[in-house]
Amino acid sequence: MxxxxxxxxxxxxxxxxxxxxxxxxxxxxxxxxxxxxxxxxxxxxxxxxxxxxxxxxxxxxxxxxxxxxxxxxxxxxxxxxxxxxxxxxxxxxxxxxxxxxxxxxxxxxxxxxxxxxxxxxxxxLMVFHPAFQRVVELVRSGALGDILYIYAQRVNLGKIRTDENALWSLGPHDFSMIFELIAEPMESVSARGHAYLRPGTEDVVFVNVAFKSGVMANVQLSWLDPHKHRSLTVVGSKKMLVFDDTHPTEKIRIHDKGFDRPQEYHTYDAFLTLRDGDILIPSVPMEExxxxxxxxxxxxxxxxxxxRTGGPEACRVVEALAAAEASLRRGGAPIIL
Missing domain, CATH: 3.40.50.720 (NAD(P)-binding Rossmann-like Domain)
Incomplete structure (x- = not known):
């Protein structure tokens, strides 16, 4: 060479x-x-x-x-x-x-x-986004606590594809990010969608993934939506995080929100106390x-x-997409993995 x-x-x-x-x-x-x-x-x-x-x-x-x-x-x-x-x-x-x-x-x-x-x-591509790399660092450091659930939105009005549906066109971005954050095996995948614009090609798809530990992930994919959203929300046991790729400067917001369990309580209402703290917006040096x-x-x-996104990682994304596709064809029935 x-x-x-x-x-x-x-x-x-x-x-x-x-x-x-x-x-x-x-x-x-x-x-x-x-x-x-x-x-x-x-x-x-x-x-x-x-x-x-x-x-x-x-x-x-x-x-x-x-x-x-x-x-x-x-x-x-x-x-x-x-x-x-x-x-x-x-x-x-x-x-x-x-x-x-x-x-x-x-x-x-x-x-x-x-x-x-x-x-x-x-x-x-999203795995290499500087803001998402910071998200990975925050999650792996334990700053958010244990991950409870994740949901992602990738919706817009267009671009309509004819060679693949919204699941295969948009879904790889979000599944690749979710799997960077959750290393454990999937337990089941279910999906519902509809082809509103072109028969046989779903333009709206909702996917639910259950992991063996009980962590859940939801992915919303559409090219038939009035809003442009490119976001990933991670809810942890300590804090919550939103990665918004459409925001020009504030790509990440860390919310100090949740519920705390006091060491002592005397009524059922006092078993959980609401915590609604500050919002931290970390600075992220951007590069394409x-x-x-x-x-x-x-x-x-x-x-x-x-x-970092080699064959094994890419295979995991395809496994999720294929399971979601199978669920779509079965009217949303869960695919057990």
């Missing part, structure tokens, strides 16, 4: 162009090639990145000896197949979320990467999450280390 990690990006459209931009400018990386089937996209890439090879053939990109790692920003249905082809060609792989659309495919890709000794990383994610992948390839 050269002194720089030589990157081949596959897909340079709606989201892929952001990955191309970040890998092209990242320290320690070189944008060696870009593959896209759209001739107009190819022309744009040639103008913006004249030093990169541009092709419409994935096989041609995989055959390039000056490509060390492949970055996949293609439709979710293609992720597993394209990732396995790249691994077989001796490339390290960054694949956008979700890793696959079935648990079997996600595990197969993960096992193949391990067998071949290649780096496999999934683009669970995608830039941090790209930097992490480059470091993992260079240093041959396991990514």
């Amino acid at each position: 050269s002194s720089k990690v030589r990157i081949g990006c596959v897909g340079a459209g709606y989201w892929g162009k952001n990955l191309v931009r970040n890998f092209a400018s990242a320290e320690g990386a070189e944008l060696a090639a870009v593959c896209d089937a759209d001739a107009k996209v190819q022309a744009r890439v040639r103008r913006e990145y004249p030093s990169a090879k541009v092709t419409g053939s994935y096989d041609e990109l995989l055959a390039m000896s000056d490509v060390d790692a492949v970055v996949l920003a293609t439709p979710g249905s293609s992720h597993a197949s394209l990732a396995r082809q790249a691994l077989a060609a001796g490339k390290d792989v960054f694949v956008e979320k979700p890793l696959a659309q079935t648990v079997a495919d996600a595990r197969a890709v993960t096992e193949e990467a391990a067998r071949l000794g290649r780096v496999l990383m999934c683009g669970h 999450p995608l830039r941090l994610e790209v930097r992490h992948f480059i470091e993992c390839v260079r240093d041959r280390k396991a990514p």
